[in-house]
Amino acid sequence: xxxxxxxxxxxxxxxxxxxxxxxxxxxxxxxxxxxxxxxxxxxxxxxxxxxxxxxxxxxxxxxxxxxxxxxxxxxxxxxxxxxxxxxxxxxxxxxxxxxxxxxxxxxxxxxxxxxxxxxxxxxxxxxxxxxxxxxxxxxxxxxxxxxxxxxxxxxxxxxxxxxxxxxxxxxxxxxxxxxxxxxxxxxxxxxxxxxxxxxxxxxxxxxxxxxxxxxxxxxxxxxxxxxxxxxxxxxxxxxxxxxxxxxxxxxxxxxxxxxxxxxxxxxxxxxxxxxxxxxxxxxxxxxxxxxxxxxxxxxxxxxxxxxxxxxxxxxxxxxxxxxxxxxxxxxxxxxxxxxxxxxx
Numbered sequence: 001x002x003x004x005x006x007x008x009x010x011x012x013x014x015x016x017x018x019x020x021x022x023x024x025x026x027x028x029x030x031x032x033x034x035x036x037x038x039x040x041x042x043x044x045x046x047x048x049x050x051x052x053x054x055x056x057x058x059x060x061x062x063x064x065x066x067x068x069x070x071x072x073x074x075x076x077x078x079x080x081x082x083x084x085x086x087x088x089x090x091x092x093x094x095x096x097x098x099x100x101x102x103x104x105x106x107x108x109x110x111x112x113x114x115x116x117x118x119x120x121x122x123x124x125x126x127x128x129x130x131x132x133x134x135x136x137x138x139x140x141x142x143x144x145x146x147x148x149x150x151x152x153x154x155x156x157x158x159x160x161x162x163x164x165x166x167x168x169x170x171x172x173x174x175x176x177x178x179x180x181x182x183x184x185x186x187x188x189x190x191x192x193x194x195x196x197x198x199x200x201x202x203x204x205x206x207x208x209x210x211x212x213x214x215x216x217x218x219x220x221x222x223x224x225x226x227x228x229x230x231x232x233x234x235x236x237x238x239x240x241x242x243x244x245x246x247x248x249x250x251x252x253x254x255x256x257x258x259x260x261x262x263x264x265x266x267x268x269x270x271x272x273x274x275x276x277x278x279x280x281x282x283x284x285x286x287x288x289x290x291x292x293x294x295x296x297x298x299x300x301x302x303x304x305x306x307x308x309x310x311x312x313x314x315x316x317x318x319x320x321x322x323x324x325x326x327x328x329x330x331x332x333x334x335x336x337x338x339x340x341x342x343x344x
Contacts, residue, residue: 026291028084028102030282032066033058033073044075045324047331053324061317064310067285072247072321075328087290089134092304093230093237093275098290099134104156105279105286106131107241109228111207114146117170118226118241119279120160122186127160132167145170147206149198149213151243151279152220153178155186162189173198175215177222198224212271216264218257219244225264227271232302239304240264240273240311245283247322251329258322265315273311275304284314 033039039058045051057073084102092098100106100121107118108131115135121127132142145168150158153174161172172189176197179188189195198204200215211228223244230239242264248254267273278284284304292303306314 027067027285027287028082030067030080030082030287031070033070034062034066036062038062039069039073042070043073043324045328046075047328049327050075050324050331053320053327057317057320057324060313060320064306065285065314065317067282067288069317069321071245071282072318073324075325084287086130087281087287088294089138090290090293091138092293093232093239093302094234096230096239097135097138097140098286099131099138100281101126101130102281102287105277105281106134107277107279108135108140109209109211110140110144111146111209113207114144115140115142116147116149116204116206116209116211117145117164118149119151119157120148120164122156122159124160124163127163131160131164143168147204148172149204149211149224149226150174150178151225151241152223153181153183153188154220155183157279158183158188159186165189165192171195173204173213175222175224177215177217178220178224179222181221212267214264214267216243216260218248218253218260219246223260225260227267227273230275232305237275237305238271238273239275239277240268241277241279242283242318243279245278245280247325249325249329251326251333254322254326254329258319258326261315261319261322265319268311268315272308274307276306276311276314277304 036055036058039054043054045054054073062069082102086101089099095110097108098105099108104121109116121130135142145164148161148164148170150161165172172195179191198213202213204211204213211226214225216223216225225243226241228239230237276284278286281287289303
């Protein structure tokens with residue numbers, strides 16, 4: 001028997017059971033959806049097709065990515081400020097480090113020829129007080145940064161890049177579509193002669209490490225996503241990192257985003273990815289995983305290694321959330337009741 005759905009608008013609290021469960025979570029009080037039943041209670045979808053897609057998303061990923069599921073699968077999204085301490089910088093894989101904030105994770109990949117940095121936070125102060133300070137806390141020299149990959153042109157990803165380049169002489173890589181556009185906030189770093197545009201399928205190599213970059217538009221016109229090999233205590237794995245998290249609200253961009261996920265899935269399948277990383281902690285339930293890593297015992301598994309099944313389920317959760325948004329929007333347009341401009 002199908003459970004009744006209660007439509008929730010922005011600002012309405014989660015059902016008490018969900019809110020209570022989050023009270024002691026390491027995830028900074030972020031709300032979660034863990035099951036189909038919770039999705040039907042709080043997702044807010046009204047179109048039959050959208051509800052079916054949302055059910056599928058919950059079945060696929062609710063167990064492993066409950067925060068991410070809530071963030072992606074909401075008919076009317078609510079942006080709650082995160083009040084959580086920044087996680088301690090730490091090694092997540094052999095010579096791969098988490099050095100970001102509670103919101104934005106920054107990944108540093110140490111190689112024999114220098115450091116590859118993924119994103120650069122919002123400002124020079126962020127770059128200095130978070131990225132540089134965390135590298136030094138891990139006994140890594142920030143002047144060894146050789147490549148800075150900017151996943152997309154939102155200020156919380158590129159704002160510190162100019163300072164870090166000045167500090168280290170690093171080359172900056174970014175997609176042409178995003179680097180030549182005008183960002184909604186902040187000023188993009190000036191492209192120098194050693195900087196480069198990232199192309200679809202490009203390999204970015206340094207010191208024996210190779211990252212495969214893909215163009216995955218939707219979050220921005222030129223969002224860059226990445227796959228790269230990592231090792232865990234010497235054992236090989238393949239990491240995947242999709243470069244843009246928040247979904248657009250117009251149907252054309254949502255469909256473009258879904259197409260980009262298909263493109264990325266082609267490569268996660270081809271390269272047999274078994275690790276999910278994100279440049280936002282909401283994108284991979286990162287605060288929960290970092291907390292688990294911090295208390296990990298010598299025989300405990302690495303929480304970022306989710307296996308092939310996990311990568312497939314992560315993709316299915318995301319794809320079905322996008323599809324739910326598309327179906328909800330189209331159904332409302334058909335009924336002559338388009339989504340409010342504030343959420344489109």
